[in-house]
Amino acid sequence: MALYRRRKSDLLEVALFVMEELERHGQLHGYRTMHLKCIQKGLQVTQETVRILLQLLDPEGVAYGRSKRLRRRLYRNPGPSYMWHIDSYDKLKPYGICINAAIDGFSRNIIWIKAYRTNSNPRIIAGYFMEEVAKLGGCPARVRYDMGTENVYVEQMQRFLRLLERRSTVYLSPFSFCNMCAVTGNSVNLIFQNELNEVADLWNMHHIRRCRNAIAPNGRPRLMYDLPNQFGGTDHLQNVSRQQVRLCKDECTFRGRLPCDETVFEIACTIMAEHNISPPKDTKEAEEIYKILRRYIRLRL
Numbered sequence: 001m002a003l004y005r006r007r008k009s010d011l012l013e014v015a016l017f018v019m020e021e022l023e024r025h026g027q028l029h030g031y032r033t034m035h036l037k038c039i040q041k042g043l044q045v046t047q048e049t050v051r052i053l054l055q056l057l058d059p060e061g062v063a064y065g066r067s068k069r070l071r072r073r074l075y076r077n078p079g080p081s082y083m084w085h086i087d088s089y090d091k092l093k094p095y096g097i098c099i100n101a102a103i104d105g106f107s108r109n110i111i112w113i114k115a116y117r118t119n120s121n122p123r124i125i126a127g128y129f130m131e132e133v134a135k136l137g138g139c140p141a142r143v144r145y146d147m148g149t150e151n152v153y154v155e156q157m158q159r160f161l162r163l164l165e166r167r168s169t170v171y172l173s174p175f176s177f178c179n180m181c182a183v184t185g186n187s188v189n190l191i192f193q194n195e196l197n198e199v200a201d202l203w204n205m206h207h208i209r210r211c212r213n214a215i216a217p218n219g220r221p222r223l224m225y226d227l228p229n230q231f232g233g234t235d236h237l238q239n240v241s242r243q244q245v246r247l248c249k250d251e252c253t254f255r256g257r258l259p260c261d262e263t264v265f266e267i268a269c270t271i272m273a274e275h276n277i278s279p280p281k282d283t284k285e286a287e288e289i290y291k292i293l294r295r296y297i298r299l300r301l
Contacts, residue, residue: 009043017041018053027061074215077106079233080225081138084111086129086145086154088119097192100125102132105144106216106233107224108208110200115192116255119150123253126153130252133161134245138237157248161240191283271296 021029021037029037031051038045055062077083081104089099098119102111112128119125133139139161145151203221210218217224217231224231271277271293280286 007044009045011049014038014043014045014049015053015057017043018050019057022058022061027058030065075105076215077233079228079236080104080106080109081136081140081238082106082236083142083144084140086125086143086151088148088150090119093119099196100128102128104140104221104225106228107221107231108216109204109221109225113196113200114255115196120148121253122150122153123251124255125150126157126248127252127254129154129157130245130248131254133240134249136237138239141236141238153251157251160248161244162238191280191286195283267297267300268293 017038018026018034021027021034026034026037031047031054034054035045035047035050038050083105084102085105086100086102089101092099096117097115098117099113099115100119101113103109104111111132114128116124129143139158141162143154143158145154204225205220205222207220208218217233219231224233228235272279272289275292277289277292280289
């Protein structure tokens with residue numbers, strides 16, 4: 001039958017394959033899994049050979065495996081604007097306050113944090129993104145976000161700005177009247193936005209302490225973002241043309257004057273005018289005016 005044993009693969013070829021895997025998520029595998037990957041690659045090698053190669057090529061990883069301890073994932077970011085992380089905060093949605101924010105992965109500098117009546121409209125989120133791109137004169141190298149539909153416009157605009165085919169984006173009642181949270185004009189929304197701006201300014205200027213297990217730099221986010229060379233980083237902001245920005249902005253929706261339903265807004269303004277109620281100056285006044293408007297609207301319904 002002309003049967004014969006298959007010859008073992010060249011040891012150098014096997015070692016090169018193992019080294020390539022160790023540069024990726026293969027560093028998390030034991031020698032049995034690595035041996036299976038070698039077989040799937042078409043390499044003829046024994047488990048013992050793979051085990052010895054791993055001891056030679058990745059002694060630290062082998063030591064981790066023997067210690068039976070979970071190996072933490074490491075977040076690596078070479079500099080500001082290499083990756084922006086975008087996410088929304090929905091806990092205040094029942095009250096008509098929808099927050100969306102972006103943070104720079106290297107410096108942890110808050111790029112934007114916005115409060116509006118929705119954070120589900122992809123054109124609105126794209127508007128936040130393009131406002132910052134226009135202000136900075138460039139876009140990040142990559143953008144990371146969840147797979148929600150509110151981020152589809154940001155994905156397409158990031159690809160257009162980078163002019164890349166490959167991916168440069170990486171992928172969570174009695175208060176029914178609260179949706180009119182800004183019934184006093186834009187005042188209540190401005191109150192929340194002003195407080196968010198204060199939080200962002202405070203965060204960007206506070207000092208991030210050194211973390212024992214982290215490889216990210218420590219310092220003040222704003223300084224790390226503006227002066228990356230002082231913290232071992234490189235600015236990765238990608239230049240974009242004015243024409244690109246203009247074309248993208250044409251597809252965006254920006255926050256309007258009315259932060260709530262237009263009908264509710266008009267009713268609330270009428271009630272305030274009839275009773276000489278001034279716009280609130282802080283959250284306490286906003287709460288009192290809300291109670292008054294809620295009572296009047298319920299009587300009219």
